[in-house]
Amino acid sequence: MQTTTLSFNNIHAHGPLFADLLRARHKTFIEHNKWDLPAADGMEFDQYDTPASRWVAVHHNGRIMAGVRLTPTTHRCGIYSYMIRDAQLGLLDTIPSDLLYEPAPVAEHVWESSRVFVCHDVPAKMRMRVQMQLIGEMVRSARELGASTVLGLIPANSPRLARRVGLDCVAAGPVMDIGGSDSVCVNISMQTKMH
Structure with a gap:
């Protein structure tokens, strides 16, 4: 199993790794989760x-x-900045604007994590190892x-996994139903040591 961080x-x-990553996102978010996405x-x-x-991929053969996708919170492209902030500003109709307790940060030392997924056909006995590889490479x-x-919008049960591997993960907003699953915004400190 390999991990690769892709950039332009x-x-x-x-x-084909980048195209394959976008195809896996299609299978996960559009085909499996039934989200209405481009x-x-x-x-x-x-x-x-x-x-x-940047895009982190866990892949094998x-x-x-x-x-997972990492985006700087300082980036702007037209009216858009990053997903969590744009949702809070009311620019996205699929994510509630009250997803954070405080205003979304715009700072060089804060990056957003989004489009986090583990493919549904990854066998249960491998899922933890795959998740650990993904988290390790993201960090x-x-x-x-x-x-x-x-700052990430992640499945509501993911903070437990983060704590299990030694990441300091704190809720930054309430648990919400987004696209049919419970999700929560979290701040993940990159200062802690993973084990």
Whole structure:
């Protein structure tokens, strides 16, 4: 099993990995979760998949197993900044605007984590290992990008997993039903040591 952090600067060196990641997002979010999201050629994408973002992929023998997108909270593209902030500002009709207790941060040391997934066909006996690989690579990449905090909209049961691996994960908003599943915004400190 491998982990790779993709950027527009290195996509060319990884063959079809980026397209495969977007196809796995399509299977997860559109086909399985039935979310109404933009798609083309069997790939899911949105306005936050820009050269400012990074994409973490867990993969094995050409198969995507899990992924997450990291976006700087300082980025802007037209009227959009990052998903959580744009939802709070009322720019997204699919995510409630009251998802955070405080105003969404805009700071160089804070990055957003979004589109977190583990493919549904990953066997139960491998899921924890895949999740650990995903979290580990996300933390490594975020730290390299200068993040001391990652703000994420994640499944409501994920903070327990984060704490199990040594991440300091604190709710930044209430648990909400988003797209048919319980989700919560969290602040994840990049200062803690994973084990």
